[in-house]
Amino acid sequence: MKAGECVNDTARNNVNTGTAAETEPTDEVSKLKQEVAEIRKELDSQVSLAKEYLDAAKRIQAEFDNHKKRAQREREEFAKASSERLIYELLPILDDLERALGVSCGFGDLKVGIGQVHGNLVSLLRGYGLKEISSDGKFDPQYHEALSTGNGDDDDILEVYQKGYFLGSRVLRHSKVKVAKKSDEGENNVENNRN
Numbered sequence: 001m002k003a004g005e006c007v008n009d010t011a012r013n014n015v016n017t018g019t020a021a022e023t024e025p026t027d028e029v030s031k032l033k034q035e036v037a038e039i040r041k042e043l044d045s046q047v048s049l050a051k052e053y054l055d056a057a058k059r060i061q062a063e064f065d066n067h068k069k070r071a072q073r074e075r076e077e078f079a080k081a082s083s084e085r086l087i088y089e090l091l092p093i094l095d096d097l098e099r100a101l102g103v104s105c106g107f108g109d110l111k112v113g114i115g116q117v118h119g120n121l122v123s124l125l126r127g128y129g130l131k132e133i134s135s136d137g138k139f140d141p142q143y144h145e146a147l148s149t150g151n152g153d154d155d156d157i158l159e160v161y162q163k164g165y166f167l168g169s170r171v172l173r174h175s176k177v178k179v180a181k182k183s184d185e186g187e188n189n190v191e192n193n194r195n
Contacts (some may be wrong), residue, residue, distance in 0.1 A: 030075045086128065093121050133164035145174040152180025 088165045095119045100110065133143045139155040143164060155176045164175030 034157055035065075057088075089124055090121075093124065095116055096120065129168045130172070131166040133166060133171070133175050135160045135164070135177055139177065139179045143171060143174060144177050146179040148174050148178045149181045152182075154180065154182045156180040 033141075051189065096113075100113045100117065103113075105113075135157050139146060139157055144157065145164075147161055149190065152158055153165070158180050159178040160175055161178065164178040165172045
């Protein structure tokens with residue numbers, strides 16, 4: 001072998017060795033590129049899915065808002081219809097009062113007429129579920145409002161200043177009453193000593 005040939009063989013071996021070493025990183029790079037491509041594909045899929053979910057959430061929110069608005073409109077229409085019905089049914093009582101004001105009669109006749117109008121009004125309101133709160137017996141803060149106190153057995157209702165009413169099972173207005181409180185002699189003595 002000649003000296004030049006030896007160098008060429010070594011160079012060829014280095015080239016061959018270099019090619020093999022370079023091939024391994026190229027395979028690794030192509031694998032990484034493939035993984036990146038798969039990750040991008042998965043990311044695109046997830047982004048697309050997230051957009052679908054967001055669109056669905058927006059549609060549901062819009063449907064819910066529309067439902068709330070529709071329900072509010074229906075409540076307002078129901079309240080208006082109920083008011084119209086009540087007012088329509090009150091008109092005959094208004095007519096009766098106007099007729100009573102236009103008639104010349106004695107006090108007794110006027111009282112009888114007003115009693116009849118009152119009866120008609122009470123009957124109409126009972127038809128709508130109005131019931132008077134009983135104020136016979138003991139004071140109950142759920143149904144009565146104490147405006148003053150007097151002597152008597154504890155918590156007895158002595159006087160009704162204004163009747164209270166239920167509308168269905170709900171208290172529409174509390175009865176305004178005078179309530180009995182037992183007077184303690186010691187308490188009275190303290191009051192008398194101050195005077």
